[in-house]
Amino acid sequence: MMNLHTPSSPHFHANNSISQVMFTVIAALSPGIAVYIYFFGSGLLIQMLLGILTAITCETLILLARKKPVWPFISDGSAVLTAILLALSIPPSSPWWIIVLGTSFAIVFVKHLYGGLGYNIFNPAMAGYAMLIISFPKEITGWFNIQANSTSLSLSEYLGLIFTESKSSDTISQATPLDHFKTQIGLEQPASTIFTDTNLYSGLGAYGFEWIGLAFALGGVWLVYKKIMSWHIPLSLLISLVLISLVFYAWDNNNYASPLFHLFSGATLLGAFFIATDPVSACSTLRGKIIYGSCIGVLIFIIRNWGGYPDAIAFAVLIMNMCAPTIDYYTRPGAQTP
Amino acid sequence: MSTSYKQVINDGLWHNNPGIVQLLGLCPLLAVSGTFINALGLGVATILVLIGSNVAVSMIRHSVRDELRIPIFVMIIAAFVTVIELSMNAFWHELYNVLGIFIPLIVTNCIIIARAESFAAKNNVGASLVDGAAQGIGFTLVLLTVGSMREIIGQGTLFSQAHLMFGPSFANSTLVIIDDYRGFLLAVLPPGAFLCMGLIIALKKFIDSRFAAKTATLNLSAKTQST
Numbered sequence: 001m002m003n004l005h006t007p008s009s010p011h012f013h014a015n016n017s018i019s020q021v022m023f024t025v026i027a028a029l030s031p032g033i034a035v036y037i038y039f040f041g042s043g044l045l046i047q048m049l050l051g052i053l054t055a056i057t058c059e060t061l062i063l064l065a066r067k068k069p070v071w072p073f074i075s076d077g078s079a080v081l082t083a084i085l086l087a088l089s090i091p092p093s094s095p096w097w098i099i100v101l102g103t104s105f106a107i108v109f110v111k112h113l114y115g116g117l118g119y120n121i122f123n124p125a126m127a128g129y130a131m132l133i134i135s136f137p138k139e140i141t142g143w144f145n146i147q148a149n150s151t152s153l154s155l156s157e158y159l160g161l162i163f164t165e166s167k168s169s170d171t172i173s174q175a176t177p178l179d180h181f182k183t184q185i186g187l188e189q190p191a192s193t194i195f196t197d198t199n200l201y202s203g204l205g206a207y208g209f210e211w212i213g214l215a216f217a218l219g220g221v222w223l224v225y226k227k228i229m230s231w232h233i234p235l236s237l238l239i240s241l242v243l244i245s246l247v248f249y250a251w252d253n254n255n256y257a258s259p260l261f262h263l264f265s266g267a268t269l270l271g272a273f274f275i276a277t278d279p280v281s282a283c284s285t286l287r288g289k290i291i292y293g294s295c296i297g298v299l300i301f302i303i304r305n306w307g308g309y310p311d312a313i314a315f316a317v318l319i320m321n322m323c324a325p326t327i328d329y330y331t332r333p334g335a336q337t338p
Numbered sequence: 339m340s341t342s343y344k345q346v347i348n349d350g351l352w353h354n355n356p357g358i359v360q361l362l363g364l365c366p367l368l369a370v371s372g373t374f375i376n377a378l379g380l381g382v383a384t385i386l387v388l389i390g391s392n393v394a395v396s397m398i399r400h401s402v403r404d405e406l407r408i409p410i411f412v413m414i415i416a417a418f419v420t421v422i423e424l425s426m427n428a429f430w431h432e433l434y435n436v437l438g439i440f441i442p443l444i445v446t447n448c449i450i451i452a453r454a455e456s457f458a459a460k461n462n463v464g465a466s467l468v469d470g471a472a473q474g475i476g477f478t479l480v481l482l483t484v485g486s487m488r489e490i491i492g493q494g495t496l497f498s499q500a501h502l503m504f505g506p507s508f509a510n511s512t513l514v515i516i517d518d519y520r521g522f523l524l525a526v527l528p529p530g531a532f533l534c535m536g537l538i539i540a541l542k543k544f545i546d547s548r549f550a551a552k553t554a555t556l557n558l559s560a561k562t563q564s565t
Contacts, residue, residue, distance in 0.1 A: 109533070135524040 018117075022077030024228050028219035029084060029274060035118045035215040036088070041209035043158040050162075059109040066112065078117050082106050085125035086244030088270060090132065090164035090313070093161040094139050102128040122321045123281045126314040131311055178266045178304060178311055181257060213269035220273025232289035233282060233296075234272040240297030241268065248301075262301065271300075281321045288324070288331040296320050303332030350472025356449040357480030358539050363447045364476060367481055368423030368531040370533050372492070373497050377485030378492045379433045381478030383422050385471065387444050388453060390418040392470030397459040402459075411454045412445075419445040433502040450479060480538065487534045492526035 036044055059079040063070045083103050090098060106128030114120045134139045224231045241262055248256040263269060267275070276282060276296050284294040296316045303312030356362045363384075370380045402410055423441050426434040436443060439523050444450070453473055489496055494516035524530045554555040 115534075131524055134527065134529070135522050136520075137523075 019078045020080065021228055022081050022188060025223065025274065026077065026081055026084060028223045029216070031219050032083075032212055033088070033214035033272065036092075036212045040092050040213065041158060042155045043162065044087060046158060046162055047087040047092055047094070047099050048084055050096055051087040054103040055079040055083035055107055058104045059112075060305045062108055062112045065231055066116075068116070071115070076117065079111075082124045083113070083126075083283075085126050085275060088131045089125065090140060091267040093158060095097075096162050098132060098139055099135065102132045104205050105131050117126065118280055119233045120280055121325075123275060125280045125319055126275060126317045126321075132316070137309075142238045147231065155163075155321030156335055163256065181261075182304070185305075209266065210264040213264050216270045216273060220269070223273070229273075229277050229279070230286070232286060233277045233293040236290045237272045237297040237300075238268075239278055240261065240294035241300055242297075242300045243300055256305070262304070268300070268306075269311045271296075272318065275313060276317055281317075281324060283324045283327050284333070285333065286329045287326055288327040291327050291331065292320055292324060295323070345396055346465060346469045347472045350469060350474075352476070352477070352542075355472050355476040355480065355542075356452075357477050358535075358542050360449070360452070362449045362452060363477060364535075365482065366424060366443060366447060367477075368535065370437060370440050370529060371484040371488055371534075373489045373499065373528060374482060374485045374497055375433070375503050376436060376524065377481040377497055378478070379426075379430065379437055379503060380444075381428065381436075381474075381481045383441055383479055384444055384449070385474030386422055387415065387418045388450055388477075390421075390475040391415045391450055391454055391471040392458040392466040393463055395463060396418065396452040396463045396466035396473065399459050400430045407455075408451075411451060411459075415454065416445050416495060436502060437500075442505050443489055449473060484531060487537075488525045488530055490515050491520055491522050492524075492530065500526040525556075 033044065033048075043046035056074060056079060059074055060070055063073055084097075086106060087099060090102070106124035106163050107180050110127040111117065111120045114122075145201040189263065220234060223229050224234070242259040245256065245259040245262045248259050272293075276293060282291045299319060300312045303309070303315055307315070347402045350356075353362060357367055366380055366384075376492065385451070391411070391414050395411055398410075419442060423434075423443070426437075426441060453469060457469045461469070486496060494514065497515040498512040498514055500512070522530075
């Protein structure tokens with residue numbers, strides 16, 4: 001049997017402990033989180049709080065069940081980061097049990113049943129999101145209606161939506177810009193009128209998402225500068241996504257969105273800098289990271305255009321998580337090409 | 339060869355269970371275990387085929403040449419599957435339509451050829467019959483556990499569509515476990531079957547390790563007392 005052994009290269013420079021790295025990453029997320037709250041209101045805070053509480057509870061319980069020391073693992077911050085990434089992926093108005101269920105699945109099934117931090121094959125937050133979108137497509141895709149609500153929802157409105165699910169169809173039930181674009185293309189609308197028809201979109205991409213994306217990118221660049229992560233995965237991912245969408249946009253700009261739209265809507269920038277770069281489930285060799293990142297970029301484009309689910313980051317990352325050990329095996333320094 | 343019936347039964351139901359230890363026949367197990375009744379239908383069909391083929395193979399075991407045994411076993415199994423398939427089509431027509439291709443596919447279920455080859459071809463008719471029944475029931479128990487888990491988690495009910503198997507008088511026998519349930523699609527879809535299987539196998543290993551630890555401490559204390 002071929003032994004696909006992951007090379008244990010030093011992923012982190014200098015003497016950073018896991019918890020320092022995790023909390024630096026969380027700090028780098030904060031500009032994006034702040035802009036998100038500015039555009040879409042305080043729902044995200046409630047989701048993050050629920051997620052973090054669930055993550056810590058589940059982590060404690062499963063560590064006790066596995067007879068492992070609780071505090072060293074809880075304090076490494078990885079469970080908190082998983083919860084924050086999952087909260088950022090779901091609509092801020094989704095009912096409370098969505099984030100609770102998703103986070104517990106991510107921590108218990110995806111992380112600990114595979115052996116805990118460092119052994120999980122899949123990115124826990126994205127596997128949790130995939131479980132949610134497969135099981136509850138309706139709750140996960142309803143974004144609140146920007147047209148009907150000129151301002152974002154208030155804290156009390158969010159509390160009502162999250163805990164009592166007091167939905168009026170006006171406030172919720174609107175597709176995300178990516179969803180809307182796909183539906184309209186399916187109805188054979190030319191791309192130019194889709195963008196001017198509603199105020200879902202703005203100059204660069206989707207309303208609000210462009211600034212959120214830029215803020216996440218800012219945090220990501222800071223992490224690269226601080227040498228917490230290398231530039232290989234985010235850069236190769238973004239370049240490959242821009243290149244492939246540019247080819248299709250140049251070929252037929254009535255049916256395909258511009259590279260800028262792909263870059264600045266959905267979770268592209270969050271995914272490129274914070275999700276695809278998860279050191280446990282991504283590739284660890286330098287050549288491997290470039291292959292890994294570019295494949296995710298191409299997969300994002302393919303799934304967004306021809307796939308059945310709205311945003312493609314989760315599935316693209318999960319598919320490449322499966323390939324990561326094989327890519328590492330063939331790209332490790334000094335490997336003989338077979 | 340003398341194998342005690344008790345051991346044969348223990349092997350089939352627990353220690354060498356085809357579903358959770360040998361991991362044979364996973365394809366029908368994962369595909370048809372969406373509800374309790376579907377699981378029961380496939381389980382009963384598998385038990386009948388397994389008993390029939392084990393008895394038949396054991397009866398002819400001395401007159402089959404070694405080089406020809408595999409094709410002969412396969413033909414015997416195919417004959418029993420055809421009988422079961424046609425009977426289900428006649429008597430449980432709706433259930434037959436639900437289970438579809440997985441009834442004829444029993445012929446390729448590795449449990450059946452594995453039992454013919456490894457047990458029935460080497461043991462007498464009585465032991466083979468018990469082995470077929472024990473292995474079949476062991477497989478069906480796993481099917482039923484996965485089926486109930488997926489039905490309860492996925493739809494919040496148990497025994498739905500029981501009329502497919504037991505006739506129209508059972509049409510209202512669906513147990514609603516969770517009222518006003520939204521449904522959990524993951525459990526209904528194939529990934530849910532894999533997750534349930536993983537949990538059941540883990541539970542079996544956990545029980546085994548607990549049991550082993552208990553007997554080990556018992557032996558140890560017996561030893562220290564005797565010395």
